[in-house]
Amino acid sequence: MTSREIHWTIAGQDVTVRVEESKGHGTFHVAGRSLPFRLLQPNWIEIDGKPHRFYVRRSGNECTVWFNGQTYHLVRIEKGGLTKAASITASGKITALMPGKVLRIDVRAGDTVEEKQPLVIMESMKMESALRAPKAGRVTAIRCEPGQIVEMGELLMLIE
Amino acid sequence: MTSREIHWTIAGQDVTVRVEESKGHGTFHVAGRSLPFRLLQPNWIEIDGKPHRFYVRRSGNECTVWFNGQTYHLVRIEKGGLTKAASITASGKITALMPGKVLRIDVRAGDTVEEKQPLVIMESMKMESALRAPKAGRVTAIRCEPGQIVEMGELLMLIE
Amino acid sequence: MIRKVLIANRGEIAIRISLTLREMGIQTAAVFTEPDEHSPHLRAADEIQRIHSYLDSQEIVRTAKECSADAIHPGYGFLSESPTLAAACEQAGVIFIGPESDTLRTMGDKLESKGVMQKAGIPTVPSWHGSPPAAEYPVLVKAVGGGGGKGMRLVETAANLADAMASASREAASAFGDERVFLEKYIRQPRHIEFQILGDSHGNYIHVFERECSIQRRHQKIIEETPSTALTPDLRARMGAAAVAAAKAVSYRGAGTVEFILDPAGDFYFLEMNTRIQVEHPVTEMTTGLDFIREQVRIAEGGKLSYRQSDLHQIGHSIECRIYAEVPEEEFRPATGTVETFEPPAGPGIRLDSGVAQGSVVSYHFDPILAKLIVSAPSREAAIERMKRALRDFVLLGVRNNIEFLYRVISTEDFAAGKLDTGFLDRHPQVFSTSETIPIEAILAASLSITPHPADSSRATFPGVWTSGSWRNS
Amino acid sequence: MIRKVLIANRGEIAIRISLTLREMGIQTAAVFTEPDEHSPHLRAADEIQRIHSYLDSQEIVRTAKECSADAIHPGYGFLSESPTLAAACEQAGVIFIGPESDTLRTMGDKLESKGVMQKAGIPTVPSWHGSPPAAEYPVLVKAVGGGGGKGMRLVETAANLADAMASASREAASAFGDERVFLEKYIRQPRHIEFQILGDSHGNYIHVFERECSIQRRHQKIIEETPSTALTPDLRARMGAAAVAAAKAVSYRGAGTVEFILDPAGDFYFLEMNTRIQVEHPVTEMTTGLDFIREQVRIAEGGKLSYRQSDLHQIGHSIECRIYAEVPEEEFRPATGTVETFEPPAGPGIRLDSGVAQGSVVSYHFDPILAKLIVSAPSREAAIERMKRALRDFVLLGVRNNIEFLYRVISTEDFAAGKLDTGFLDRHPQVFSTSETIPIEAILAASLSITPHPADSSRATFPGVWTSGSWRNS
DSSP, X not given: OEEEEEEEEETTEEEXXXXXXXXXEEEEEETTEEXXXXXXXXXXXXETTEEEEXXXXXXXXXXXXXXXXXXEEEXXXXXXXXXXXXXXXXXXXXXXXXXXXXXXXXXXTTOEEOTTOEEEEEEETTEEEEEEOSSSEEEEEEOOOTTOEEOTTOEEEEEO | OEEEEEEEEETTEEEEEEEEEETTEEEEEETTEEXXXXXXXXXXXXXXXXXXXXXXXXXXXXXXXXXXXXXXXXXXXXXXXXXXXXXXXXXXXXXXXXXXXXXXXXXXXXXXXXXXXXXXXXXXXXXXXXXXXXSSEEEEEEOOOTTOEEOTTOEEEEEO | OOOEEEEOOOXXXXXHXXXXXXXXXXXXXXXXXXXXXXXXXXXXXSEEEEOSOTTOHHHHHHHHHHTTOSEEEOOSSTTTTOHHHHHHHHHHTOEESSSOHHHHHHHHSHHHHHHHHHHTXXXXXXXXXXXXXXXXXXXXXXXXXXXXXXTOEEEOSGGGHHHHHHHHHHHHHHHHSOOOEEEEEOOSSOEEEEEEEEEOTTSOEEXXXXXXXXXXXXXXXXXXXXXXXXXXXXXXXXXXHHHHHHHHHTTOOEEEEEEEEEOTTSOEEEEEEEOSOOTTHHHHHHHHOOOHHHHHHHHHTTOOOSOOGGGOOOXXXXXXXXXXXXXXXXXXXXXXXXXXXXXXXXXXXEEEEESOOTTOEEOTTSOOEEEEEEEEESSHHHHHHHHHHHHHHOEEEXXXXXXXXXXXXXXXXXXXXXXXXXXXXXXXXXXXXXXXXXXXXXXXXXXXXXXXXXXXHHHHHSTTTTTOOSOOOO | OOOEEEEOOOHHHHHHHHHHHHHTTOEEEXXXXXXXXXXXXXXXXXXXXXXXXXXXXXXXXXXXXXXTOSEEEOOSSTTTTOHHHHHHHHHHTOEESSSOHHHHHHHHSXXXXXXXXXXXXXXXXXXXXXXXXXXXXXXXXEESSOOTTTTOEEXXXXXXXXXXXXXXXXXXXXXXXXXXXXXXXXXXXXXXXXEEEEEOTTSOEEEEEEEXXXXXXXXEXXXXXXXXXXXXXXXXXXXXXXXXXXXXXXXXXXXXXXXXXXXXXXXXXXXXXXXXXXXXXXXXXXXXXXXXXXXXXXXXXXXXXXXXXXXXXXXXXXXXXXXESEEGGGTTEEOOXXXXXXXXXXXXXXXXXXXXXXTOEEOTTSOOEEEEEEEEESSHHHHHHHHHHHHHHOEEESSOOSHHHHHHHHTSHHHHTTOOOTTHHHHOGGGGOOOOOOOHHHHHHHHHTOOSSTTOHHHHHSTTTTTOOSOOOO
């Protein structure tokens, strides 16, 4: 029987799960409850007497769970530390969400922008789409130009 | 570029294939012909310019190949030696082809039997089936009795 | 209203039933015995219940009550035609999704059911209890309590009668718990034609056209299709009317099948009535758009039939092949093993009702059916072409099976011409021959799989090639 | 007789075409550009040919000649409606599986085609080349050369006209190589109803009923169905007759689609004609039993239609959902990635036309369609239930997609009531909300997957649990 504690942050809330397990059988301890489980088959688990299909994909601390037809995203917190992913949100970095071509830039450095205002018009997969301001602020730097081919995640603009 | 020779026995004939290969590309040498190949995707090979779907299962020296909707059985011969499997054929051992129950024994020790004569009646998967004599001969030993549950491969009778 | 159903079955039919029930918003409970602990049919259900036997009516009803199921669906085989289960349900206040126990009792007795049909004016095959007149040979030995070819024997001369009856009786006792057998005139070159029927508890009866099931091995169907090439519109109307008359004669409730023998002269005889969902129901679903599980549930809830006879049309043609774990070349002996590669065919007009998946263990405990491959296409010719393509694309390794055999059967000229009867396989011994030469490319592909050492570089590049892992041809 | 076909396309439609051709005994050659080197569509063909572009007519025809294909099937998109490819085929003596180049030229020009239809007495939507009268706003900007919502913009007031035309023109130039745009009256709460048509080279024309494609995003269809809840038998007959008249007006050869706008008052207007196999053709196949690829080949060979209008019946109801690699909650931005888990739903009445498989890389080079999930069932209600079940069972991880979004759309009361129009998504903002709380069981399942050390014993026992390897729910 092994025992381990997993810490998650889910929609801003911290959740700790303790897993006691031996050969696919065991007990989950969470929020004061104890729930028995059995791994019945690959991707098929019985929790508290009821079977569920599930799929899990991990990428670093981020975890995607498919469960009963819906996909959820969880972020794991390492013991004693804050997760890296949690600190990214609502930054002023405008990055390319996917590879493509910059068609147009609708603001200039120094402009004041409102939340959700379109900043960069991209073309990907033969369709135009807008990158919008994640928050209100001022454009401090523009790192791309029309016609440029950019990679996913490439920094295109900064807002403060 | 690695090079190796594989020896097969197929329907009583020996076939030798030399494979020259590097990272999924290479050449087959067989029966005086040289055929280029590329492994395009898992279970998908291009030989001499034409793609084919294939699946291979190995169990010891025996090899099952699924190719273009048909399954073939090959036996590999180790270098310098004869294959074990090749010497099994047409022996006088009557073995259970699958697990089940012995219903009836239709011969007695000492009986003379003809090829294909039914010897033992088995029940498996709720159906009766007969084990027949692989060759003409004389029953030298009976190693089972009616009502007995037998495992696959269990020796039931000997013919000489 | 039915809210939760216990499915008293396993394999492909348990999965197929569960899918429609879930679509109807009905909770499903699957049952399993020990050898089925890892079977795919469990994954299709909302909850699972372990039982000791698929054949114990009392345990099934008790399990249904314990998990608050208000109905039991018996599938086919096992207890599906058991008056005992139906009666136990009636007593326990659980809905049995099928006919009343009295109907099951009457139709389950081949002799009694024959009498009922004769009274209703439906033609039946001559039969005897003792030794028949010499002129009537060959005759068939049949089990009073059974179906599916079990306990059945063909007897050519009077000399072989006693042996055949003893063997059939033994098989019948083991399969159905009823050793009684009887004799029936053997019709030469008969076609097996059956009609799907539906009846509700309000006195409405319809038929949903025919299925031809003449291709049989060991008296068990392996290829079924609809429509039949043997039926003219007139004959279809007459046989359909007889099927509806049969349903009326027993006030039939639910989905059932009236089986007929059709002889080369075009005369037909009532054979038996199957009082359950049929293995081959998908070919009718694919050509009529009905969902028989849905109809069964509606009827069990006391609802009226959703269709009048004139609402029904058939479009196109559909064929089913039963994929069995067996070796056709060795007298169809059953095979066991683990399904190591399972890459079924896909595409328009293809339906696969499978009870196994990659990794499934096929044991000797149950019927050797693995899956049903069903195709539909605009015409019979196109359906045959589609089935041939689908069988050629079907990769199932690890358990010997009849896929290549089915391909050879369906590729014969006589099959293409629709010249079918239940002796088809005996008349076409060439379908048992696998003498085709191995193509050189197959040898080369096998040679490539012989890894000289574990650290072989190509292994890393193409991880799936040796194991046929997760890659799937769409 | 066509013996070998080069399929000038990729993805699900290339696979779907190849399957029917193989069933017809016709050899198939697939083409691919560099990013498609490992695409599943290549595995469906008998041979593969590398090309530099799916859009180069000359290269496609040259490749067909080089590999001795006697015909080219263009699929949809790419060169399917290109008069240049059709003309190049006509010159090179290769059969183009589609209409004559003149028909493509006429129908590809939205303005000219409108004129032809007006002359044939078919109602059309009012349109302008320059700025329309103020009272006519809102208006639609549309590309002369295009389709599929590309190069299309809604303009509410005259002030936004110039910008919208410039943006649309740019998109049209990039997508179709033709920057011309025009303006059309915007019909409020319109339904998109289209009729499938077939015409042969002997002057026979039929329609194969309607498809409703009113659920659209970015002016592109995402859910299609047949029959439409908006059509009475009388309206169906009148619109069908208009569709056949449209086909006759251009002596249409092959399979095509006549698109109409239907307003709430029941008036309909010709919108455009799609001169190719349509993305949503499967819903018609599932309810009529036809195989449109088979019909296309027969017609291209010079054969007559296999059906008269009176031969055709529809049974049941069919719905298609387009599975896109996109994030609906973020303005439908396209998504890329690797398909890490691909476990599509299965069962009766389910068809999956997929262009991807486990391991497929989805790049930004092509249209973001991944697969089409099609269901058929006895009624519209049952078809919705089946689609909901199928979407819930569909596991596709690694590439963000619209599966859950489609589930929310199809679960709305208005969809169930058949209250559809092309503004459906704008009127139902709740379908963009994913606010549902994560179930505790999902957190627990995720926790179990956190392996403390690589030698974890449960890993060995259940090898598939972490990677969702080869296990498949049937």
